[in-house]
Amino acid sequence: MLTEPDAKNLIERFSRLELRYAEQYGPYSQARVFFLVEELVTLRFALLEASGAGMELLRQQRHEVLTRVQHLYDTASLPELAPPPVRVFGSNPKIIEFDRALYTARYASAAEAMRDEVVYMEQWEPELQSRPHAYMYVVDDQGRMRIWTRPFRMGDLVLGRNRAKISGVPVAHPMLVPERLQVIAAGEITPVISGGITSVVANLKSGHFRPPPSAAAAVRSACAKAIGLDPADCDVLTMPFAASPAAPATLDRSETSSARSRM
Structure with a gap:
């Protein structure tokens, strides 16, 4: 079972890695987007093993990550494309x-x-x-x-x-x-x-x-x-x-x- 300290460590590790991706590839890069999606999936897995305060921390983090990814999609500069057939x-x-x-x-x-x-x-x-x-x-x-x-x-x-x-x-x-x-x-x-x-x-x-x-x-x-x-x-x-x-x-x-x- 994931405890509250385990959940905090997981969240902190992902936060450090996200910062590294943003610095290396850019805050609006596809690399950062897919890193956050991978974090979202990992948090879903972690929630299966968590309980109590640890579960609540992971739920909050999942919601925050989902919101961040959606914001990146919403503000993405899409290339000019021909209308789809x-x-x-x-x-x-x-x-x-x-x-x-x-x-x-x-x-x-x-x-x-x-x-x-x-x-x-x-x-x-x-x-x-x-x-x-x-x-x-x-x-x-x-x-x-x-x-x-x-x-x-x-x-x-x-x-x-x-x-x-x-x-x-x-x-x-x-x-x-x-x-x-x-x-x-x-x-x-x-x-x-x-x-x-x-x-x-x-x-x-x-x-x-x-x-x-x-x-x-x-x-x-x-x-x-x-x-x-x-x-x-x-x-x-x-x-x-x-x-x-x-x-x-x-x-x-x-x-x-x-x-x-x-x-």
Whole structure:
């Protein structure tokens, strides 16, 4: 069990390391962001072993770290990007659909090769890792979470996920939903494992879909439906994307009905 002195030592060690990262890479650097995310995951693990005053200290620290990371995301200077090739329909939740022609030209053949590595969350059995690992996920238009089961180290994410390729093609979130290319949320998720998944730390970082902050609710709902996680055990970091990505064309009622009939 982690005692109060243990909790204080852990918090102090992370504070010193965060200061070092900020000094070495910059206070708004991706390196500092991912260090804080790793701390957030570690605190989730530590809370499983803590009690009493130590648990309360760790809870407070987790809340503070979550607030700091979210502030860094909210104030990040995002590069000027072309509008994503998507359209949005619905309102609660918003459903984001990737362009079929572009998907077919760029991703379809590689997506077929990785089909067996994509599972629904309720089927997912991630291995316990010595360090936190992240996975690509989407919440599809039915509200179910799909996960690509190949893990990423935090350092890989700092350098960019495009290092992961299938058949020479960089893996992208649309490849997880090849049937309809529709999602409510997409990003990266890190499981906290102790005899099963006890909590998760996720984000909404998807340049292909650019889900709005409101999509965080869909992530929590999908985790609850799949494995019974309490929403309080799902930390979801949002990105400062527009409420609807690049104001794409909105489907009319006939298109919406047609899309639903194919589900």
